[in-house]
Amino acid sequence: MKNELIPFINDIDTLVSEFNEMYQHRLLKKQETKSEKVKKTPLTTEQRKIVFEKTDGLCHVCGCTIDIADFEADHVRPNSQGGTNVVDNFLPACSKCNNYRWNYSPEEIQWILKLGVWLKTKIQVRSEQGLEIAKEFLEDEIKREARRRLPRSPKILSDYSFSILFPIKGKIQNRILEATFEEIEIAKEIIKNFGIENLNSNKLELFHNKIFVLSGESNIKRNEFEKLIESLGGQVKKTLTKNVDFLAIGNFYGLNKVYDVGKINNEKNGNIRIITQGELMKYVC
Numbered sequence: 001m002k003n004e005l006i007p008f009i010n011d012i013d014t015l016v017s018e019f020n021e022m023y024q025h026r027l028l029k030k031q032e033t034k035s036e037k038v039k040k041t042p043l044t045t046e047q048r049k050i051v052f053e054k055t056d057g058l059c060h061v062c063g064c065t066i067d068i069a070d071f072e073a074d075h076v077r078p079n080s081q082g083g084t085n086v087v088d089n090f091l092p093a094c095s096k097c098n099n100y101r102w103n104y105s106p107e108e109i110q111w112i113l114k115l116g117v118w119l120k121t122k123i124q125v126r127s128e129q130g131l132e133i134a135k136e137f138l139e140d141e142i143k144r145e146a147r148r149r150l151p152r153s154p155k156i157l158s159d160y161s162f163s164i165l166f167p168i169k170g171k172i173q174n175r176i177l178e179a180t181f182e183e184i185e186i187a188k189e190i191i192k193n194f195g196i197e198n199l200n201s202n203k204l205e206l207f208h209n210k211i212f213v214l215s216g217e218s219n220i221k222r223n224e225f226e227k228l229i230e231s232l233g234g235q236v237k238k239t240l241t242k243n244v245d246f247l248a249i250g251n252f253y254g255l256n257k258v259y260d261v262g263k264i265n266n267e268k269n270g271n272i273r274i275i276t277q278g279e280l281m282k283y284v285c
């Protein structure tokens, strides 16, 4: 098959040696082309304009909008891999993408994208390995930021509001069944009617003899969360009934749970309130 640059690999040693091989191959090519001495004349303003217009002012890697004054002309085929400085070999890129694309070979870029997409999903669904790697990654990010000339202050979750939570239809293993825009809108409407953003309650009153249903994920494992609630005098149930007091939702909460709250409260005279697990966590910890 054409374009199959990445082989199927099923053990770690082969994977590591594949990466090393690609790396060595790239270095060799770099040395080869160095001896050929490709002339590096910068593009003229006119040439840069031609390059810029190839993508209508968008970074050819990520698609972000770039500025004609300071975009980077990315070598489609890197100099070090034998690419030349003709206009045909350039596409406009943002500085981030040009920096990360480096002079990797096509195989390496494909691996980097494949790994990146895989890992991003692992982190997003908070899988155990995903979180472990994310932790290490963030430690490096903190060091990296500190080396910047002007270190930025970190982005923090502004609050425990509903707006940062994402609903799903369900989950099969790690695969998320996405909700449609319309379905999300219905859930938001129900949350608007029965959600409480700020509990402002006394810890004892909040839990004592109250029945909770949890849906979605939070920073604590589900069973630990349940134990904490129970230790404070509350009960945790799996299904929503008229007797439930709170539906506590975390990220990737189930749409159907929220719909059930709407149904029970509207049709069966229920009084279930929806809160975020983040808000609840302020009281259990």
Ligand SMILES: [Zn+2]
Pocket: 059, 060, 061, 062, 063, 064, 093, 094, 095, 096, 097, 098
């Ligand atoms: Zn970009």
